[in-house]
Amino acid sequence: MRSSPAPRHLPPLLLAASLLLSCAHGGGAPALADTRPRTVSVKLLAINDFHGNLAPPEGSTGELRTGSNPDGSPIRVKAGGASHLARHLARLRGPSPRNTLVVSAGDLIGASPLVSALFHDEPTIEAMNLAGLDLTAVGNHEFDEGTTELRRMQTGGCHPVDGCQDGTSFEGARFKFLSANVVDGQGATLFPPYAVREFEGVKVAFIGMTLEGTPEIVDAAGIRGYQFRDEADTVNALVPELKKQGVRAIVVLLHEGGVQKGTYDGCEGISGPIVDIVQRMDAEVDAVISGHTHQAYNCVIAGKRVTSAASYGRLITDLDLVLDGTTGDVVESTARNVPVTRDTEGVAEVQKLVEHYDGLAAPRRNRVLGQVTAPLQLPNYQRWPSGESTLGNAISDSQLAATRDAGAQVAFINPGGIRTDIDAGDVTYGEAFSVQPFGNSLVTMTLTGAQLHTLLEQQWEGSLVRILQPSRGFSYTWKASAPVGQKVDPASLRLNGAPVDPAGRYRVTVNSFLSNGGDSFRVLTEGTERRGGPVDVDAMEAWLKAHSPLTPPETNRITRVD
Known part of the structure; x- marks a missing residue:
């Protein structure tokens, strides 16, 4: 506990006066410096x-x-x-x-x-x-x-x-x-x-x-x-x-x-x-x-x-x-x-310890998980002005599948959580891990339809635009010229072809970073009925194994209008 806010040190003039007073009393009293409590740092x-x-x-x-x-x-x-x-x-x-x-x-x-x-x-x-x-x-x-x-x-x-x-x-x-x-x-x-x-x-x-x-x-x-x-x-x-x-x-x-x-x-x-x-x-x-x-x-x-x-x-x-x-x-x-x-x-x-274990991990790192028929690529606004991508869609699809037991209906991955492309051909565990190297676990939560709309609007808040990559079955439209907070048409939100009800309850999967409000997606901290899931890279491994050779998914989930 903090002590009272009394000053810990006397000003020099007051200290000098106190010492003179001590001397005037014949030195019988101890000097002030001896009576002040010592401190420990x-x-x-x-x-x-x-x-x-x-x-x-x-x-x-x-x-x-x-x-x-x-x-x-x-x-x-x-x-x-x-x-x-x-x-x-x-x-x-x-x-x-x-x-x-x-x-x-x-x-x-x-x-x-x-x-x-x-x-x-x-x-x-x-x-x-x-x-x-x-x-x-x-x-x-x-x-x-x-x-x-x-x-x-x-x-x-x-x-x-x-x-x-x-x-x-x-x-x-x-x-x-x-x-x-x-x-x-x-x-x-x-x-x-x-x-x-x-x-x-x-x-x-x-x-x-x-x-x-x-x-x-x-x-x-x-x-x-x-x-x-x-x-x-x-x-x-x-x-x-x-x-x-x-x-x-x-x-x-x-x-x-x-x-x-x-x-x-x-x-x-x-x-x-x-x-x-x-x-x-x-x-x-x-x-x-x-x-x-x-x-x-x-x-x-x-x-x-x-x-x-x-x-x-x-x-x-x-x-x-x-x-x-x-x-x-x-x-x-x-x-x-x-x-x-x-x-x-x-x-x-x-450093020697790290290098030792890195060498031991090499066989796992080189293990082949499956194949892709064409490159899976990062989000790129020149390539896909809507903000989605083939790699982002594949990852969100894998996370939706991995959390079906938790009732997941839709999954989102943040673009900052996707670090590199996957080339056509064999995909190793090391490559999959490099795409999602953060070791985030998956979290499935309940959001209302209104909160889903808020989540999408928060993509434009802050200094950087961060378009979430949605899983298959979810779609919406956003308008580039609209002001922040009004870019997404709430009537355009669809889940498996049906309109998203603002008052409805939906099971949504994101990674643990996002679930804690990461990338300023604050509405995700309001999610209820949370349930933990596997690590993201494990979900991607299971998806690759189940769908190899994997064809890049279509990029038709997000529509941009100017």
Whole structure:
């Protein structure tokens, strides 16, 4: 908890006067400098939503916007990669890291690229061990393979089906998993709810918090018997217990977040679930390190420092706390988000680990999934002015088929989630993975017809147009000359030939990035009755196998009029 807002330092003139007064009393009283409470500085280095991105991520997910050119175009830098992350962490720790902890707000694993996912994310745990991670909250994606597998990530041991593929044992995480709000029927937590660390005699508590909505987006069988409780209520219930232990400084590692409109180190118009959660937290909480939305921000909400470091290891939040050495209260907090640039050599030991697993993944990468009769191509406005594409349509068709069991009626894929063309002929797993390298899982949700119309209108909001690629059976018309917010004729929306009813309810599949409001498709955060599905590339693999040789689908789902 923050102490009272009294100044920590006296102005020079007042300090001099006080010293003279002390001397006038014959020196019997101790000097003012001896009576002021000492302070203890603690540095927290935080990441979130790493998602197994051991190799430097490619495309836009491997970049950070750091500013704008005079013409308004973005300035971007390449960022991320486990060895570079480890190097920046070492630099930020400095030569004397006694009072430094490295922490995570969850989703270290799950929805990972091939080099980690193929080995059940063991490589990511090993890389984080080498990077010096101390504590992590458990995110929703940590539950992708169920609670038994998640426990193995902590304790170690070979996977029961195909574990320890490189011939060595898996020791598990040297860092602690924390989750206070995931409890069984008796109220026992799956992992410790918090950890208390002591710095020069001052205690700091770190509470781990999992996304309350996890059951809506993971396989129910994997979390059977567990409840996911409200984040703020859980934190508040722990505060008295921590105070009894002499803790006055509390940091929450929260796998939930928000969005903002500013730079990666800004807080312009912060919104989303994080705001309400933090506002409802006890005033004893001093800082909240958040995640889940893959956004970057550095805010103060309800008197608490609230941060997020984007995703995929592209940023590190450098958070400094100053503690009153007598009371244990936080008297000052400052933070900055630091880009994980690639302009310095990474940590050799981590790079060696990544290269080792990359070599092991090569046979899988070269496996042929099927054939296509002609190239499947990215969206290109010169080729298809409507905004759709053969590759986008094929991907959305695959995702619709993969989520039929969840009741899916239509699927959409964002153009930014499609990274490269597929050439005619054999399609390897590596090629399919390169098209969708982000490891997004699929989420099926219920939207009204009116919300579907809003979703389509949001394609033109912001600085970039982002035409969603729809699955077969869905069609609509948009007018290029119409103003933003009025481009799509609501009467033109058709699903399997029938008009879309604004009051009707429809099952819609998107990837996990979009489901969280990614690319500013905010209406998708309002979707209800969510159900998680397979990873996007697995859906594409199944589609290719079932339809090989695949003929590129027609591009007749979106009609543009000028």
